[in-house]
Amino acid sequence: MPNKIEAEFQQHPLNIGISEKERKQVCKGLSKLLADSYLLYLKTQNYHWNVTGNMFQSLHQIFETQYLDLSSAIDQIAERIRALGEFAPASFSLFHKMTSIKEDSGIPSAEEMIYNLVSGNETIVTTAREIVNICDEAEDDVTIDLIVQRMQKHEKNAWILRSMVPTKRGH
Numbered sequence: 693m694p695n696k697i698e699a700e701f702q703q704h705p706l707n708i709g710i711s712e713k714e715r716k717q718v719c720k721g722l723s724k725l726l727a728d729s730y731l732l733y734l735k736t737q738n739y740h741w742n743v744t745g746n747m748f749q750s751l752h753q754i755f756e757t758q759y760l761d762l763s764s765a766i767d768q769i770a771e772r773i774r775a776l777g778e779f780a781p782a783s784f785s786l787f788h789k790m791t792s793i794k795e796d797s798g799i800p801s802a803e804e805m806i807y808n809l810v811s812g813n814e815t816i817v818t819t820a821r822e823i824v825n826i827c828d829e830a831e832d833d834v835t836i837d838l839i840v841q842r843m844q845k846h847e848k849n850a851w852i853l854r855s856m857v858p859t860k861r862g863h
């Protein structure tokens with residue numbers, strides 16, 4: 693038997709002005725963002741450890757900055773899911789089902805690492821953009837705020853990484 697307070701909570705579920713259906717839709721999107729972020733976190737940390745070559749010092753440092761940011765983002769995304777009343781997925785098998793980010797087989801070259809991380813950061817921006825649309829419908833400005841911060845960060849990360857590879861200027 694639930695005690696008095698437990699019974700109260702059961703009768704009065706989360707009441708923050710967003711319908712249960714919309715909360716679940718937002719959380720589904722956030723769960724995919726969490727999965728993508730976790731996979732990119734691991735990939736970026738992998739590269740921080742395993743990068744070799746004459747860009748070692750710069751890349752080792754850039755990768756560290758980016759995986760540390762991802763680590764704190766993961767926590768914020770998971771806790772937003774909890775604040776919206778759902779449980780956060782937290783196992784690699786669940787993440788694998790949801791993520792669009794592919795794992796590597798073997799150790800890529802430094803340039804391949806840069807390319808893979810640009811692609812991973814851009815994947816997250818795309819996932820995040822889809823969630824903004826869902827949040828707009830739900831008028832969930834708090835999640836939008838979090839998502840926009842993540843988009844800003846991942847667009848910037850992608851630019852920083854792209855800039856490690858020289859490109860020809862047009863005339």
Ligand SMILES: [Fe+2]
Nearest residue numbers: 740741752756
């Ligand atoms: Fe380290």
